[in-house]
Amino acid sequence: MDILRFITAGSVDDGKSTLIGRLLYDSKSIMIDHLEAIERQTKNREDGEIDLALLTDGLRAEREQGITIDVAYKYFSTPKRKFIIADAPGHIQYTRNMVTGASNSELIIILVDARHGVIEQTRRHSIIASLLNIPHVVVAVNKMDLVEYSEEVYNNILKDYASLAEQLGLKNVTYIPISALNGDNIVDESKLLPWYKGDTLLNYLENVSLADDINLKNARFPVQYVIRPQTEQLHDYRGYAGKIISGIYKVGDAVTVLPSGEMSRINMIELGGKKVKEAFAPQSVVIHLRHDVDVSRGDVIVKDEDLPKIEQQIEVLLCWMDNKPLVAGNKYLLQINSSRVRCVVKSIDYKLDVNTLEKGLSPEKAGLNDIIRATIKTAQPIAYDSYQKLRVNGGAILIDETSNVTVGACMIQ
Amino acid sequence: MSDYKLDYLDQLESESIHIMREVAGQFERPALLFSGGKDSIVLVHLALKAFRPGKFPFPLVHIDTGHNFKEALDYRDNLAEEIGERLIVRNVEDTIKLKHLAEPKGKFASRNALQTYTLLDTIEEFKFDACIGGARRDEEKARAKERIFSVRDEFGQWNPKLQRPELWSIYNGKIDKGENVRVFPISNWTELDIWNYIKREHIRLPSIYFAHKREVIEHEGQFVAMSKFVLLEPTDKISVRKVRYRTVGDMTCTAAVESNATKIDDIINEIIATKTSERGETRIDDQVSEAAMEDRKKNGYF
Numbered sequence: 001m002d003i004l005r006f007i008t009a010g011s012v013d014d015g016k017s018t019l020i021g022r023l024l025y026d027s028k029s030i031m032i033d034h035l036e037a038i039e040r041q042t043k044n045r046e047d048g049e050i051d052l053a054l055l056t057d058g059l060r061a062e063r064e065q066g067i068t069i070d071v072a073y074k075y076f077s078t079p080k081r082k083f084i085i086a087d088a089p090g091h092i093q094y095t096r097n098m099v100t101g102a103s104n105s106e107l108i109i110i111l112v113d114a115r116h117g118v119i120e121q122t123r124r125h126s127i128i129a130s131l132l133n134i135p136h137v138v139v140a141v142n143k144m145d146l147v148e149y150s151e152e153v154y155n156n157i158l159k160d161y162a163s164l165a166e167q168l169g170l171k172n173v174t175y176i177p178i179s180a181l182n183g184d185n186i187v188d189e190s191k192l193l194p195w196y197k198g199d200t201l202l203n204y205l206e207n208v209s210l211a212d213d214i215n216l217k218n219a220r221f222p223v224q225y226v227i228r229p230q231t232e233q234l235h236d237y238r239g240y241a242g243k244i245i246s247g248i249y250k251v252g253d254a255v256t257v258l259p260s261g262e263m264s265r266i267n268m269i270e271l272g273g274k275k276v277k278e279a280f281a282p283q284s285v286v287i288h289l290r291h292d293v294d295v296s297r298g299d300v301i302v303k304d305e306d307l308p309k310i311e312q313q314i315e316v317l318l319c320w321m322d323n324k325p326l327v328a329g330n331k332y333l334l335q336i337n338s339s340r341v342r343c344v345v346k347s348i349d350y351k352l353d354v355n356t357l358e359k360g361l362s363p364e365k366a367g368l369n370d371i372i373r374a375t376i377k378t379a380q381p382i383a384y385d386s387y388q389k390l391r392v393n394g395g396a397i398l399i400d401e402t403s404n405v406t407v408g409a410c411m412i413q
Numbered sequence: 414m415s416d417y418k419l420d421y422l423d424q425l426e427s428e429s430i431h432i433m434r435e436v437a438g439q440f441e442r443p444a445l446l447f448s449g450g451k452d453s454i455v456l457v458h459l460a461l462k463a464f465r466p467g468k469f470p471f472p473l474v475h476i477d478t479g480h481n482f483k484e485a486l487d488y489r490d491n492l493a494e495e496i497g498e499r500l501i502v503r504n505v506e507d508t509i510k511l512k513h514l515a516e517p518k519g520k521f522a523s524r525n526a527l528q529t530y531t532l533l534d535t536i537e538e539f540k541f542d543a544c545i546g547g548a549r550r551d552e553e554k555a556r557a558k559e560r561i562f563s564v565r566d567e568f569g570q571w572n573p574k575l576q577r578p579e580l581w582s583i584y585n586g587k588i589d590k591g592e593n594v595r596v597f598p599i600s601n602w603t604e605l606d607i608w609n610y611i612k613r614e615h616i617r618l619p620s621i622y623f624a625h626k627r628e629v630i631e632h633e634g635q636f637v638a639m640s641k642f643v644l645l646e647p648t649d650k651i652s653v654r655k656v657r658y659r660t661v662g663d664m665t666c667t668a669a670v671e672s673n674a675t676k677i678d679d680i681i682n683e684i685i686a687t688k689t690s691e692r693g694e695t696r697i698d699d700q701v702s703e704a705a706m707e708d709r710k711k712n713g714y715f
Contacts, residue, residue, distance in 0.1 A: 103580040224434040227467040272462040284430035404587040
């Protein structure tokens with residue numbers, strides 16, 4: 001059994017919350033007391049039907065306004081897999097939430113209303129999926145019941161989306177016609193869609209192969225913490241604690257510590273206190289080096305044969321997440337995994353229109369939810385990979401030193 | 414490639430260890446809030462894996478309501494001694510006396526809400542800048558929206574509308590003096606994950622988690638342990654039943670479930686079969702209103 005983390009994109013009108021409610025409900029993951037709670041709330045509504053959408057609206061403010069204001073995480077499992085759903089709101093002002101939810105997702109379900117087809121919002125969600133390099137895309141054509149389960153309507157949407165996917169370079173796109181409200185093709189096959197021969201949504205989620213989503217080729221080990229007991233028996237013990245974010249490490253491997261460039265070999269690897277011969281992503285381990293080299297938090301231990309880039313100037317696609325605008329020349333902290341350095345945003349090269357993918361002219365500043373291309377200079381060199389090549393070592397955040405808030409998400413190019 | 418695949422429990426474990434080490438790397442004075450319940454026991458187990466053979470970079474801190482189960486307190490003291498880590502206990506009782514707080518009233522008066530005062534005082538006393546807790550997102554709707562690094566202001570308050578975006582596995586624990594961060598390493602675990610992990614790792618638990626005979630009062634379909642903290646009424650039905658606890662909190666606001674499960678496998682089977690959530694079945698304090706947890710969190714509760 002493994003874990004699939006996925007995000008659902010769409011607005012309330014697309015039936016996103018209903019879809020999540022349906023997945024939880026039909027996989028029997030909703031507990032009676034939670035169901036009774038939404039029944040109580042539903043009684044105050046006019047139509048009186050159980051509103052599965054209420055399962056995902058966590059905060060009182062959201063229930064009152066009938067909107068989702070933040071990413072909520074939901075859990076369910078089947079005998080095959082544990083699922084973690086990042087439920088992010090879909091309206092335009094919440095690009096930042098979608099980016100947040102997408103950053104940890106291996107799969108995205110993009111909801112398309114069968115009556116409206118591929119619309120501006122679909123494009124926006126797909127562009128974000130491609131920027132965040134989510135490995136698997138499911139286009140769920142919802143509300144098939146409202147178009148009389150028409151194969152023709154479905155095929156037209158498929159054709160439209162396929163050209164968008166090609167334009168964005170989205171790979172692994174799967175299409176499924178559904179009705180979240182009625183449960184068609186969610187868990188059980190729908191008798192009303194006999195022309196559709198593919199998997200039901202849950203079937204697909206249970207079986208999609210995730211083996212290629214973890215990179216075992218480019219070994220990266222960011223050091224989080226140095227374990228030095230400094231007791232009599234363990235006088236010389238010096239272990240580098242961290243999580244292998246990609247690749248495989250073996251005892252005896254020749255390694256380089258970045259950004260210093262010092263070289264050594266792996267002497268010992270400990271996993272949960274036990275010595276092991278090798279370890280791999282995404283295990284948390286302790287690594288010991290043969291030589292007495294200088295290693296501290298923020299350093300990355302990599303294998304000699306495959307070095308990341310080590311630069312002080314980087315090009316990024318950046319999603320701005322703060323109310324205060326980003327102005328070229330502003331200084332921030334840049335954090336990539338456990339490494340934090342001062343930086344300055346030297347220039348904003350263009351603003352990306354998330355509805356059309358058009359590149360606007362170089363703007364003076366970027367506002368909340370803008371996605372821009374920028375050039376950043378760091379005070380010290382950082383060891384990184386391009387986000388498109390290695391997601392786990394190509395994403396970074398910007399922190400405003402005056403407010404301490406996370407203000408930007410960078411996909412390093 | 415199949416040799417290099419991790420089971421879901423290994424994935425969860427690794428993520429949690431990573432989060433704990435981020436706390437160690439980013440904060441000067443962290444603490445691990447330990448209640449004697451199964452979730453905080455799992456946290457200690459994860460900390461052993463994250464930091465041994467070194468010492469923990471934080472003490473264990475218990476906010477004792479004075480209404481705790483003896484079994485949980487004994488377990489707490491034994492564990493701290495066994496692993497040789499520092500245990501700090503602060504009592505809600507003392508806060509009540511010192512600050513002349515009103516004792517909660519009612520049949521099953523719970524000091525749960527008063528815990529927040531003692532917790533905030535303790536944070537101030539030791540200048541803790543990060544408190545690790547065992548909350549899980551599957552427990553409750555407000556928790557489903559909380560970050561893994563959850564920044565609180567100097568009053569301990571959570572502002573759900575002003576949460577920091579949390580991207581990839583990058584955690585921003587930067588704060589000003591006086592603020593603190595609540596960190597939840599097992600956010601992504603469910604109740605069943607916890608039990609499966611306890612089984613796999615052979616983690617010992619306080620005996621009240623397993624079926625035992627106990628004198629209980631039946632209250633609106635729930636069974637509350639007889640104790641000196643409960644206000645007895647003549648109409649109360651007291652009986653001896655075989656029960657176990659699904660969660661361990663205050664004796665007054667935690668209900669037991671009827672059960673014959675004396676082994677972990679039995680408990681896991683019961684949880685798979687159950688139709689009621691953990692907090693719904695056993696926490697009387699969550700049922701006050703639809704937003705009970707949301708309100709308490711905003712006021713500094715975990």
